[in-house]
Amino acid sequence: MDNHNTHLSHIKRGYLNTDFSFFSLEDTQAMQIESHYHDFNKIVIFISGQVTYCIEGTAYKLRPWDILLINRNTIHKPVIDATSPYRRMIIWFQPSFLQKYTNPNYDLLTCFELADRHKCNLLRMTPEMLTMIQSLLFQINGACQNRSFGDELLRSSLFLQFLVYLNRMALEIKKDAAPAGMESDETIGKILYYIDNHVAEDLSIERLASLFFLSKYHLMRKFKHHTGYSIHNYVLQKRLINASQFLRAGQSATAACLESGFHDYANFTRAFKKTYGLTPTQYQKLPEYE
Numbered sequence: 515m516d517n518h519n520t521h522l523s524h525i526k527r528g529y530l531n532t533d534f535s536f537f538s539l540e541d542t543q544a545m546q547i548e549s550h551y552h553d554f555n556k557i558v559i560f561i562s563g564q565v566t567y568c569i570e571g572t573a574y575k576l577r578p579w580d581i582l583l584i585n586r587n588t589i590h591k592p593v594i595d596a597t598s599p600y601r602r603m604i605i606w607f608q609p610s611f612l613q614k615y616t617n618p619n620y621d622l623l624t625c626f627e628l629a630d631r632h633k634c635n636l637l638r639m640t641p642e643m644l645t646m647i648q649s650l651l652f653q654i655n656g657a658c659q660n661r662s663f664g665d666e667l668l669r670s671s672l673f674l675q676f677l678v679y680l681n682r683m684a685l686e687i688k689k690d691a692a693p694a695g696m697e698s699d700e701t702i703g704k705i706l707y708y709i710d711n712h713v714a715e716d717l718s719i720e721r722l723a724s725l726f727f728l729s730k731y732h733l734m735r736k737f738k739h740h741t742g743y744s745i746h747n748y749v750l751q752k753r754l755i756n757a758s759q760f761l762r763a764g765q766s767a768t769a770a771c772l773e774s775g776f777h778d779y780a781n782f783t784r785a786f787k788k789t790y791g792l793t794p795t796q797y798q799k800l801p802e803y804e
Contacts, residue, residue, distance in 0.1 A: 534607035534673055536658045544596035549742045551589050551755065552606065555626060557680075558582040559603040559651060564595035569635045571702045571740045575695035579644055581637040581680065583629045587755045591742055603651055605673070615674060622677045625684035633703065636693050637683050650676050701726060702740040705733075709749060713756050714775040717749045749775075754789050757782070758797065767794035 549568070558567070560576040567574045567582055569590040574582065584590055586609065594600050612622045621627075629635045639647060650672060657669045705726055709717055722745065723730045737745050753774040760770035768779065771794075776782035786794050 533611040533670070534605060536654055537604040538655055539604065540599055540601045542599045545594060547591050547594070549589050549591040551587050551751070553586050553758065554606050554608050555586050556584040557605040558584065561601040561603065563598050563600035565600055566593045568593060568742055571706050572633065572635070572696060572698040574636050577638065577695065579639060579648070581639070582635050583626050583637065583680070584635060585626050585630055589743070589748070589751065603655070607673070622674070622681060625681045628684045633698070634692065634696065636696060637680060638693050639683065643679065643683065647676070647679060650679070699736070699740050702737060705737065709752060713752050714773060717775070719745050750785060751789070754786055757786060757794065758790070761794055761798040767798070770794060
């Protein structure tokens with residue numbers, strides 16, 4: 515599981531072996547969590563502390579009971595001020611878990627799709643909604659600790675209720691209404707979008723600087739400031755994410771290498787194993803939930 519109190523060398527953090535998992539966490543000591551991603555969806559419910567959450571180049575200065583929606587393979591990290599305890603609830607879940615509850619009238623992943631489309635991962639509740647959500651979360655927490663008749667069904671039903679309310683909140687947000695405390699850079703946003711959509715092409719610093727009319731050194735400083743990454747490492751991780759998806763879809767390791775923008779198979783295998791702890795071929799054989 516993702517140990518939030520331990521520094522990990524791998525950027526891919528945490529493994530989910532069930533439909534969803536719930537954590538109630540508190541940290542009182544200084545800690546540094548590197549930028550990372552998961553191959554499942556994540557919901558962060560911030561309770562207290564001094565935390566700025568960085569998600570794909572956008573920073574969110576969190577207020578108590580803010581909710582963050584983080585899609586699978588989205589690079590993110592919290593920046594934590596250790597002067598006050600950092601308390602939060604976290605939910606991990608497999609998107610496939612919701613497929614059986616989706617129909618033409620509603621899709622419980624809509625709130626995550628809107629977060630990506632509008633480049634805003636933050637939900638901020640009204641006082642009325644807060645009371646309802648707090649009650650649901652406390653019930654989910656209690657159900658996750660209780661192992662008695664129907665416990666799995668109870669946990670799932672409460673989680674589904676929670677997602678219904680998250681979607682209602684997301685659908686009520688006006689498209690251009692940026693919440694207070696959200697900070698992003700338009701140029702960096704465009705560069706991230708370009709990288710995501712041209713991941714197999716030339717994404718050298720020189721090429722990106724030319725495309726976006728920036729000096730190479732200004733681009734490097736600006737990118738690092740807003741994402742916490744060097745351009746090289748960000749592109750590398752995006753290519754590895756793409757490669758993992760190609761492998762899961764049944765492509766050969768060689769095809770995944772080339773389709774993801776790697777031109778040297780040995781370098782690809784080395785980078786993949788460093789991040790995932792497995793060779794591409796070993797990763798391809800993992801069960802669905804790992």
